[in-house]
Amino acid sequence: MLVNGDAVEVDVPGMRRLLDVLREDLGLSGTKEGCGEGECGACSVLLDGELVDACLVPICQVDGHVVRTVEGLAGRAVDGQPDLSQLDVVQSAFLETGGAQCGICTPGMLMAAHAFLASGADPTDEAIREAIAGNLCRCTGYTKIVDAIVLAAHSASQPPVE
Ligand code: FES
Ligand code: FES
Incomplete structure (x- = not known):
């Protein structure tokens, strides 16, 4: 998958939530967890440009797709971090x-x-x-x-x- 323009591979169970992959496996903690049940929108990210609740999306559905998180909105500094x-x-x-x-x-x-x-x-x-x-x-x-x-x-x- 592409996350904020970077090609990313993760070796995790297919039903692991996109939210957990972003926050825990990729260190992109800007995406928040509120309800964990698709009710609050705190975990909203773009998946192929569509707004989704990352707490409801299993990572197996993201393979080959494009994800953008809040970290991907600002420009980047030379170290690759959001500027x-x-x-x-x-x-x-x-x-x-x-x-x-x-x-x-x-x-x-x-x-x-x-x-x-x-x-x-x-x-x-x-x-x-x-x-x-x-x-x-x-x-x-x-x-x-x-x-x-x-x-x-x-x-x-x-x-x-x-
Ligand atoms: S954490 Fe509330 S909708 Fe995902
Ligand atoms: S919940 Fe505090 S700014 Fe929206």
Whole structure:
């Protein structure tokens, strides 16, 4: 599989969750676990550009596919780690509007925002709220998150599709 543009091989049981492979086997702890049951969206990642709950995806279904996690959004420093001085347009918008507070939902929200923006849908309040309906936030009341996605949608540079 490709993870954030890197070819990755893991030798694990086929039913191991993508979430555990990302966090424990690959050290990509930006993807969070909330409910572990597909209800909260904290574990959202892009699989071939589609938003999925990584807690529900067995790794055997990911072989040969493309995964993007929150670590794959910012630019990279020379050591290959995310360069936080090169945030992508959605991350910057969340910072600007205050769309992130405790941060637990934020990686999943960012990935949901990317999936929404890549869909080309009109960024209305209603459409955005529908797009993030599977991502729960206990802190922000959602308004600042919606504002961030609107801001990103109107930014000159659009985020990558996958
Ligand atoms: S941890 Fe996957 S949906 Fe909640
Ligand atoms: S910012 Fe805390 S759960 Fe969303």
